[in-house]
Amino acid sequence: MGALTTEDPTTGAAVPEDALRRDIRLVTSLLGQTLVRAEGQELLDLVEEVRAHSKEGSLAQLPTIDLDLTTKVARAFTAYFHLANVTEQVHRGRALVEQCAQEGGWIAQAVERIRAAGIDGERLGEEAARVCVRPVLTAHPTEVTRRSTLDKLRRIAALLDEPDSARRTRRLAESIDLLWATDEIRVEAPEPTDEARNGIYYLEGLSRAAVPDVVEELRDELGEAGAELSLDAVPLRFGTWMGGDRDGNPNVTPEVTREVLGLQAVHGIGLLRDRVDVLRRDLSVSDHLSTTSDELDERLATMLDQLPQIELRYRRLNAQEPYRLYLTAVGVRLGLTQERVRRAEAHVPGQDYADDVELLDDLLVLHRSVSEHQGELVAAGELERLVRTVRSTGLTLAALDVREHSAKHHDAVGQLLDLTGDLDEPYAALDQPGRMRVLGAELAGRRPLARRPLPLEGDAVTTARAFDAVVWALDSFGARTVESYIISMTRHADDVLAAVVLGREAGLVDIQAGVARVGFVPLLETVEELGKAEEIITALLSEPSYREVVRLRGDVQEVMLGYSDSNKSGGIAASQWQIQRAQRVITDLGARFGVRMTFFHGRGGSVGRGGGPTYDAILALPAGTVAGEVKITEQGEVISDKYALPVLARQNLELMIAATLEASVLHREHRRSADETERWDALMDRVADAAQERYLELTEREGLAGYFLSATPVDLLGQLRIGSRPSRRPGADAGLDDLRAIPWVFGWTQSRQIVPGWYGVGSGLAAAGEDIETLREMYQSWPFFRSFLDNVAMTLAKTDLGIARQYVAALAPDGEGTLDDIAAELDRTVAEVLRVTGDAALLDREPTLRTTLEIREHYLQPLHHLQVDLLRRQRDGEDDARLGRALLHTVSGIAAGMRNTG
Secondary structure (H helix, E strand, O other): OOOOOOOOOOOOOOOOOOHHHHHHHHHHHHHHHHHHHHHOOOHHHHHHHHHHHHHHHOOOHHOOOOHHHHHHHHHHHHHHHHHHHHHHHHHHHHHHHHHHHHOOOHHHHHHHHHHHHHOOHHHHHHHHOEEEEEEEEEEEOOOOOHHHHHHHHHHHHHHOOOOHHHHHHHHHHHHHHHOOOOOOOOOOOHHHHHHHHHHHHHHHHHHHHHHHHHHHHEEEEEEHHOOOOOOOOEEEEOEEOOEEEEEOOOOOHHHHHHHHHHHHHHHHHHHHHHHHHHHOOOOOOOOOOOOHHHHHHHHHHHHHHHOOOOOOHHHHHHOHHHHHHHHHHHHHHHHHHHHHHHOOOOOOOOOOOOHHHHHHHHHHHHHHHHHHHHHHHHHHHHHHHHHHHHHHHHHOEEEOEEEEEEHHHHHHHHHHHHHHHHOOOHHOOOOHHHHHHHHHHHHHHHOEEEEEEOOOOOOHHHHHHHHHHHHHHHHHHHOOOOOEOOOOOOOOOHHHHHHHHHHHHHEEEEOOOEEEEEEEEEEEOHEEEHHHHHHHHHHHHHHHHHHHHHHHOOOOEEEEEEEHHHHHHHHHHHHHHHHHHHHHHHHHHHHHHEEEEEEEEEEOOHHHHOOOOOHHHHHOOOOOOOOOOOEEEEEEHHHHHHHHOOOHHHHHHHHHHHHHHHHHHHHHOOOHHHHHHHHHHHHHHHHHHHHHHHHHHHOOOOOOHHHHHOOHHHOOHHOOOOOOOOOOOOOOOOOOOOEHHHHHHHHHOOOOOHHHHHHHHHHHHHHOOOEEEEHHHHHHHOOHHHHHHHHHHHHHHOOOOHHHHHHHHOHHHHHHHHHHHHHHHHHHHHHHHHHHHOOOOOOOOOOOHHHHHHHHHHHHHHHHHHHHHHHHEEEHOOOOHHHHHHHHHHHHHHHHOOOOOO
């Protein structure tokens, strides 16, 4: 059996084969034994027969098998991929640790490159103090695998890391038996709170070890370079959309937002209580042997007076151990805070903590005392790790972003303005300049548009109440609980102003009083809006009232860039290029207006949704646009792939911080000469324009919607019940325009056409004509272009139109012409990519990875074969519940084999 190795999602690196091959043989042979124990020798024989037919290319000669056996065969191949994938994860983690042991850690390497560039310690410390990497976990439904399955795979990973023994083999066999007995298909779709609990599972694991470990590594490596990481620095924070992303998801109500934040707080505070308890046991400093600061003594006396909940035995036993008694008081306050959250009660000053700022104040009093009286060595240990953890997590583990569609804000604010009677015509009839005038004037004033509760109707009620939920969150857990309110489908500056006016009605904004409690973030989602970035941001920052809101937020404006929808609307080449251009334009506008622009990168997991190795992606961002901050979405299977195993979680976070630090310090200025910039940008314009034109010829082709819905299993995505959000926005028709990016990528990927990841690129590169040497120059010397083409090449390697023709022949025979068009562009794209890179074949520089993908095909082809046959039977009207379940198992297996869903 061949080794299965895939690219690291952060670095793109492949993993060595030998030990991996051995462990894959072990787990897959154990899987075979499981099949025999659970189902009988006949099933294993059938699976081997199917695999043999696949290797011989004779799947069509397979005898017909009944639905129960079909389901079991699909499950067997899915289990194989799960076991192969988790084994690869374990070995990837080992390889990364070994690489770091030989070459130094990722942060150490970045610091060394910065020092080699002549940056001194003082400057490095100043730059490091601005670093803030923020992965944002979203609820986008691209993780097919159930949490129950992921838990068992994590257990298998832990066993694979143990020394080889009979006991380990027995435990592995037990775990694989349990994996086989676990249903891969969800009984019902998760609710938003279920998604939030899944996010909390990862956030807790990260906060317990990876966060303090990585930040400590950064501090130590900076120290080696003569730089200091300020205790105020927050190099790592997390965000989440789970419970706050309302765009098109009616299940995310204001009540859900409150419930989710309460859950996050209970778990976050519980984690901090555990850390405080560990520190309390460590800091057994006796006042007979050492001293403490007057500041701490006074603070402890106050807490002892205010907290009768502190048990007498602690007051007695720790009477001569002031730090222990102090931390006991801190722990009691945290416990009271947790109870306050559970009971939804009001904050009691001096008892529970109002927010993380109060907690940090107490911890910093302790830190100053330990530094002064017991020394920096003790202070820099577990105490500093706790302080830095609180800076990273706050009370709620992660900041919650709230997101809503721009049309919802206009509906709500329009109802309120119409009721005032001040407009000459209905708000909905105003053009964009008219809305800007009305909303700007309204924002400049202080009058409420209506008494509370607001007299709204329909969806506008919950739209407005979402702002009330944000106010509640900030009042309950502190200013860092919600920092960004994101406006989806921002087409003009008035889309942002409408949200700000609603925020004013809720009390989030009051310009005259100097209040702006959250930042408002335009989301530029399509190629068209990205191309209008200058117009939108200029209009926004030119509006005096809004500019004052930005000033109150520290003269910082966040802009979110949509990778998925821009790809869907214009193709990958136009999407990637417009995102690059938009960042440059927006950064220049910020300098003009005296505003620091920060970017939120809405990347998906697959290349077709902006995915690819994160390290390369950060270093490929335009010069000067990082400036210490990277905020980036993590979603679906990417979350489990990066963060399920502790070693990978730490490595991924280190890589992100290292790339951000390096990009911030070394890539502040353009790395291209003026001549290169002019020539390369002009040529990239031609490539992107031609690629988009070709892409739109396909997507606007008559009958494409029918082809897509027939020749792909996109209709199965909803049946998987993997997310709480509908695949279409409410009120959408059956066409492609309102289909979300996830099902768009899902359908093409499952049928192996993978159009979003490459289509149009060949025509774009061909449009460069005789400028091939310039394209080669760009590939060799421009990180953006190299990363773009490498990701396209990866997607091309996963595309298999031989398999796609099986879907078309059986399910959409009238679509042969469309598939022929796709095939022609595929051939053109492969040829043009190779012409630019100079390689003889795709992934020529990654032979291990290429071999891996070829091996996977022998296991993927049977699943595709089964899926096509089952889809045909279902669409022919065969009515059997078992057929639907069998189909969903093929989807799960293909997703596991491809390593992404959408």
